[in-house]
Amino acid sequence: EAIARGEQANLRFILGTEAGMITPIVRQVQAKLRDYASEGGAALSAEIVFPVASEAVAQDPQSGLGVLPGVAGGEGCSTAGGCATCPYMKMNSLQALMGLLERIDSDPQSSLIPFEPRKYVQEIRGRTVADLGGEPILHMRAFQRSGELPHALVADVLGRAAGGRASEA
Structure with a gap:
């Protein structure tokens, strides 16, 4: 729409994707913007x-806690499910976990607040960014569980093709 109008704009997208796709998506968007x-x-x-997902954490020895939201390093995904269930998103040692638990007992609020995952509470058409991105x-x-496209996805695609967003199926 911004291109059709020839207007200066900041385009906003919410994408729930596997980690291995993030860099290629960003590079393609950057290339398209440069070309334009x-x-x-x-x-x-x-x-x-x-x-x-808020439960996805990685090790960070320099933080003092040993854990923080995010992947441990590199990009990759698992066929076991989405990013929220990926075992590589949760690789922490027992020692780091114990250190975190001890810190909770001694200083429950102030030292942990900086390590809370970002809350995506902004709403778009009545739904939070996190909800839209996770869909x-x-x-x-x-699809991985059943081998069939979910009815809600099919209804959404057909509704968009018809000119509007379909209701939840």
């Missing part, structure tokens, strides 16, 4: 939100 600008198009920028992952997990 080099052709004399209006200045466009893009903001892409990739929500991550594709839930569809992927349902």
Whole structure:
């Protein structure tokens, strides 16, 4: 829409995707924006939100807690489910967990607040960013369980093709 109007805009997207797809998606968006600008198009920028499950944590020896939200390193995904269920998103040692528990007992509030995962509470059309971003992952997990496209996904796609968003099936 912004391209059609020739207007300067900040495009916003919420994508629930597997970790291995983040870098290719970002690089493609950057390339498209550069190409559009080099052709004399209006200045466009893009903001892409990739929500991550709050229970996904990684080790960080420098933090003092030993754990924080995020992946341990590199990108990759598992056929066992979405990012929220990926065992590599939760790789922490027992020692790091015990250190965290001890810190909770001694200083429950102030030292832990900086390590809380970001809360995606902004709403778009009445739904939170986290809810919208997690929906594709839930569809992927349902497909992996049943081997069939989930009814809610099919209804959504058909509803969009008909010119509107379908109600939840």
